[in-house]
Amino acid sequence: xxxxxxxxxxxxxxxxxxxxxxxxxxxxxxxxxxxxxxxxxxxxxxxxxxxxxxxxxxxxxxxxxxxxxxxxxxxxxxxxxxxxxxxxxxxxxxxxxxxxxxxxxxxxxxxxxxxxxxxxxxxxxxxxxxxxxxxxxxxxxxxxxxxxxxxxxxxxxxxxxxxxxxxxxxxxxxxxxxxxxxxxxxxxxxxxxxxxxxxxxxxxxxxxxxxxxxxxxxxxxxxxxxxxxxxxxxxxxxxxxxxxxxxxxxxxxxx
Amino acid sequence: xxxxxxxxxxxxxxxxxxxxxxxxxxxxxxxxxxxxxxxxxxxxxxxxxxxxxxxxxxxxxxxxxxxxxxxxxxxxxxxxxxxxxxxxxxxxxxxxxxxxxxxxxxxxxxxxxxxxxxxxxxxxxxxxxxxxxxxxxxxxxxxxxxxxxxxxxxxxxxxxxxxxxxxxxxxxxxxxxxxxxxxxxxxxxxxxxxxxxxxxxxxxxxxxxxxxxxxxxxxxxxxxxxxxxxxxxxxxxxxxxxxxxxxxxxxxxxxxxxxxxxxxxxxxxxxxxxxxxxxxxxxxxxxxxxxxxxxxxxxxxxxxxxxxxxxxxxxxxxxxxxxxxxxxxxxxxxxxxxxxxxxxxxxxxxxxxxxxxxxxxxxxxxxxxxxxxxxxxxxxxxxxxxxxxxxxxxxxxxxxxxxxxxxxxxxxxxxxxxxxxxxxxxxxxxxxxxxxxxxxxxxxxxxxxxxxxxxxxxxxxxxxxxxxxxxxxxxxxxxxxxxxxxxxxxxxxxxxxxxxxxxxxxxxxxxxxxxxxxxxxxxxxxxxxxxxxxxxxxxxxxxxxxxxxxxxxxxxxxxxxxxxxxxxxxxxxxxxxxxxxxxxxxxxxxxxxxxxxxxxxxxxxxxxxxxxxxxxxxxxxxxxxxxxxxxxxxxxxxxxxxxxxxxxxxxxx
Numbered sequence: 052x053x054x055x056x057x058x059x060x061x062x063x064x065x066x067x068x069x070x071x072x073x074x075x076x077x078x079x080x081x082x083x084x085x086x087x088x089x090x091x092x093x094x095x096x097x098x099x100x101x102x103x104x105x106x107x108x109x110x111x112x113x114x115x116x117x118x119x120x121x122x123x124x125x126x127x128x129x130x131x132x133x134x135x136x137x138x139x140x141x142x143x144x145x146x147x148x149x150x151x152x153x154x155x156x157x158x159x160x161x162x163x164x165x166x167x168x169x170x171x172x173x174x175x176x177x178x179x180x181x182x183x184x185x186x187x188x189x190x191x192x193x194x195x196x197x198x199x200x201x202x203x204x205x206x207x208x209x210x211x212x213x214x215x216x217x218x219x220x221x222x223x224x225x226x227x228x229x230x231x232x233x234x235x236x237x238x239x240x241x242x243x244x245x246x247x248x249x250x251x252x253x254x255x256x257x258x259x260x261x262x263x264x265x266x267x268x269x270x271x272x273x274x275x276x277x278x279x280x281x282x283x284x285x286x287x288x289x290x291x292x293x294x295x296x297x298x299x300x301x302x303x304x305x306x
Numbered sequence: 307x308x309x310x311x312x313x314x315x316x317x318x319x320x321x322x323x324x325x326x327x328x329x330x331x332x333x334x335x336x337x338x339x340x341x342x343x344x345x346x347x348x349x350x351x352x353x354x355x356x357x358x359x360x361x362x363x364x365x366x367x368x369x370x371x372x373x374x375x376x377x378x379x380x381x382x383x384x385x386x387x388x389x390x391x392x393x394x395x396x397x398x399x400x401x402x403x404x405x406x407x408x409x410x411x412x413x414x415x416x417x418x419x420x421x422x423x424x425x426x427x428x429x430x431x432x433x434x435x436x437x438x439x440x441x442x443x444x445x446x447x448x449x450x451x452x453x454x455x456x457x458x459x460x461x462x463x464x465x466x467x468x469x470x471x472x473x474x475x476x477x478x479x480x481x482x483x484x485x486x487x488x489x490x491x492x493x494x495x496x497x498x499x500x501x502x503x504x505x506x507x508x509x510x511x512x513x514x515x516x517x518x519x520x521x522x523x524x525x526x527x528x529x530x531x532x533x534x535x536x537x538x539x540x541x542x543x544x545x546x547x548x549x550x551x552x553x554x555x556x557x558x559x560x561x562x563x564x565x566x567x568x569x570x571x572x573x574x575x576x577x578x579x580x581x582x583x584x585x586x587x588x589x590x591x592x593x594x595x596x597x598x599x600x601x602x603x604x605x606x607x608x609x610x611x612x613x614x615x616x617x618x619x620x621x622x623x624x625x626x627x628x629x630x631x632x633x634x635x636x637x638x639x640x641x642x643x644x645x646x647x648x649x650x651x652x653x654x655x656x657x658x659x660x661x662x663x664x665x666x667x668x669x670x671x672x673x674x675x676x677x678x679x680x681x682x683x684x685x686x687x688x689x690x691x692x693x694x695x696x697x698x699x700x701x702x703x704x705x706x707x708x709x710x711x712x713x714x715x716x717x718x719x720x721x722x723x724x725x726x727x728x729x730x731x732x733x734x735x736x737x738x739x740x741x742x743x744x745x746x747x748x749x750x751x752x753x754x755x756x757x758x759x760x761x762x763x764x765x766x767x768x769x770x771x772x773x774x775x776x777x778x779x780x781x782x783x784x785x786x787x788x789x790x791x792x793x794x795x796x797x798x799x800x801x802x803x804x805x806x807x808x809x810x811x812x813x814x815x816x817x818x819x820x821x822x823x824x825x826x827x828x829x830x831x832x833x834x835x836x837x838x839x840x841x842x843x844x845x846x847x848x849x850x851x852x853x854x855x856x857x858x859x860x861x862x863x864x865x866x867x868x869x870x871x872x873x874x875x876x877x878x879x880x881x882x883x884x885x886x887x888x889x890x891x892x893x894x895x896x897x898x899x900x901x902x903x904x905x906x907x908x909x910x911x912x913x914x915x916x917x918x919x920x921x922x923x924x925x926x927x928x929x930x931x932x933x934x935x936x937x938x939x940x941x942x943x944x945x946x947x948x949x950x951x952x953x954x955x956x957x958x959x
Contacts, residue, residue, distance in 0.1 A: 078563065082564060091855070092808075096848070097847055097855050099854060100854065103352070104355050105568070108669070109351075111347065149852040159476075166459065167452060167455060167456030176405040176409050177405040179405075180419070190413050190438065193438070194444075195448075230411075
């Protein structure tokens with residue numbers, strides 16, 4: 052089954068641009084990325100787009116399809132009516148480089164600000180022992196393919212450039228939760244309380260759990276329920292725990 | 307004189323998959339300033355596609371496992387064409403490389419006693435693959451990526467600059483390795499985002515660019531897999547070996563057409579999935595070759611008993627090495643027992659409870675549901691062979707990963723040849739990346755440090771030539787449009803890079819694919835020569851900023867060069883072994899086991915090299931004897947088994 056679809060694709064660069072119209076062939080079983088590739092091969096050889104695996108595993112081909120943040124390789128053409136116009140635009144929360152390609156360096160900068168896993172002292176390589184049930188919590192978050200759709204859709208930064216310096220975004224708050232729940236992470240031994248740091252250094256407080264991130268996650272990770280809310284609870288527990296308060300006072304006095 | 311960005315580092319790693327990142331970590335941990343060139347964004351490398359696991363004989367699930375057993379399995383899988391020393395180092399060091407990942411934050415699936423769980427896989431005698439569901443490659447890449455970030459955090463704490471000692475150049479492509487005399491002096495490339503050209507001066511370059519699958523139409527490989535490192539090495543004067551051996555993974559998706567080739571992990575079979583033809587027959591029992599007869603079950607009952615009681619049952623034939631399974635599927639389809647879309651059925655739905663399938667194979671469940679509307683917990687998958695892995699690559703020293711003949715050039719991972727012989731076992735790729743990535747980084751660092759102040763220099767004329775070559779597609783378009791004829795004096799209309807790429811993929815798929823015949827490969831070589839000629843007239847529109855047509859035009863040079871190596875070597879080897887199957891020479895020949903086919907760029911003058919710096923591209927081929935396997939390693943095998951692979955003279959000598 053073949054039909055001709057009407058596509059509108061954003062073309063342009065940092066100086067501006069607009070939607071361009073294309074009529075293009077669509078075959079049975081194809082996804083939006085196939086159509087973008089067909090446009091490159093037949094009508095727009097220099098149409099810029101990122102992609103790698105075309106199997107939903109690398110998280111490169113993120114864009115907005117009819118306004119919704121999606122992976123183009125996992126968006127089947129059969130979800131649209133044949134007569135429906137399909138509009139493809141670059142991720143809105145990040146600066147455009149060219150056409151569908153955006154500057155996602157914000158995410159790499161935020162990744163660097165999250166302190167790395169701290170290996171436990173005195174446990175040699177090969178001697179790590181963890182139970183499956185304990186690693187599974189963090190494993191869910193490590194399914195993340197870093198497509199940055201959650202970062203794109205999060206209203207804290209989507210239309211609020213001014214929040215970017217103070218807010219790590221769902222992906223990297225989830226990274227903190229992942230490390231916080233890692234059975235052997237020894238950050239606390241170095242004086243780093245990950246949950247508190249999420250609140251104080253990475254802007255967890257900006258999140259008001261509207262679950263937009265969870266909705267767009269192509270890996271179906273329950274970002275809000277399983278990462279952000281527990282992280283908030285732990286941050287709050289600490290902040291209002293009288294023993295922690297007392298401990299902090301004592302430690303400060305000693306220092 | 308061409309204006310380019312200039313940088314200087316001690317070690318440059320070309321490629322940011324498992325091998326490249328592991329090499330970069332090692333070089334940086336030895337105190338050297340290290341650059342990683344990443345063709346895509348950091349963390350998107352093709353390594354993320356690896357599903358099944360990392361093979362390492364930790365013995366967590368079956369205590370009988372050890373490095374010697376792993377070595378034996380690897381040699382058998384490669385039909386003894388592996389470089390024995392690489393297979394030995396790999397088997398010995400893999401467990402340490404896996405455990406090290408845990409200290410960097412990796413979270414593997416666990417055994418009941420809390421150790422790293424290990425799963426069964428084709429060709430591995432014991433459960434050996436450390437894994438995370440079926441997304442092990444992603445875990446590997448993310449762990450290495452996060453280790454690099456953690457090293458950058460250390461440097462930031464010390465110097466105030468994250469990139470003081472280790473910098474990742476994202477979305478950059480290297481088009482030439484630069485040399486001063488024989489020795490490496492740096493790399494030349496372009497930045498995708500801006501189209502700017504750059505040079506990095508460095509005395510040591512590690513190639514870790516992966517494979518060549520994008521030369522084939524049906525492949526599990528991503529767009530980056532255009533044989534860049536293979537071509538860079540050849541053009542720098544380093545030889546390639548084993549280029550005739552390409553692994554066609556037996557189970558790729560066959561429908562819908564747009565996802566044809568995407569991988570279906572071997573874990574489906576390792577966890578109990580079976581292959582059936584359109585008549586419902588579990589056909590693999592009819593395809594166990596003589597060399598493996600004693601190791602595999604003869605009946606369904608025996609095979610099914612193995613999953614729960616492996617000590618008193620032989621393995622199911624679905625878990626034969628990949629080349630055997632791929633050929634069997636090919637034969638079934640050819641005999642008219644294929645599925646409606648030209649594959650066979652892979653069924654796990656009748657073998658495991660739905661909940662268990664979702665837990666063990668989450669991304670397969672997801673992939674089939676989203677892309678093919680198939681629920682693998684309720685129905686069978688349709689699968690067929692897909693071009694998956696290049697066994698051949700840069701000829702390297704087994705211990706140091708140094709490329710032959712070019713001081714300062716190193717190679718690790720899929721771009722290096724020798725480790726896997728004629729066929730790679732599943733799970734041995736991720737461990738290969740770690741073991742030899744580390745070694746390449748280590749010896750590149752030692753080499754660079756050992757030079758002191760005496761570093762090779764980058765010559766301006768090489769930069770100018772590399773710039774002309776990289777920018778030619780823009781001129782070709784403009785020249786032809788202006789009626790002056792294309793560079794190389796060929797004239798004619800400009801060629802569309804996408805069209806040439808599609809034709810190349812069709813040629814390789816149809817004529818140098820899974821089953822090969824001499825007349826077809828001769829025809830392929832003719833067609834490749836025609837494509838090469840036309841590729842000189844490739845023209846692109848638009849400007850240099852993030853222009854995919856231009857990038858493809860540059861990648862085409864590499865794919866054509868590598869494809870020619872594959873076709874020439876495959877034509878020359880008149881036997882069938884591992885990932886090289888000759889319809890006209892169906893048997894394995896012990897005399898051929900002693901021979902590596904070595905591809906080199908034809909000497910200057912012999913090739914029609916253009917004045918524009920276009921490489922000669924006609925590759926030369928020579929035979930080289932394999933080194934004799936060390937006696938204590940040979941003693942790990944029964945003499946009867948060795949007799950199948952080694953000649954009598956070798957055995958008695």
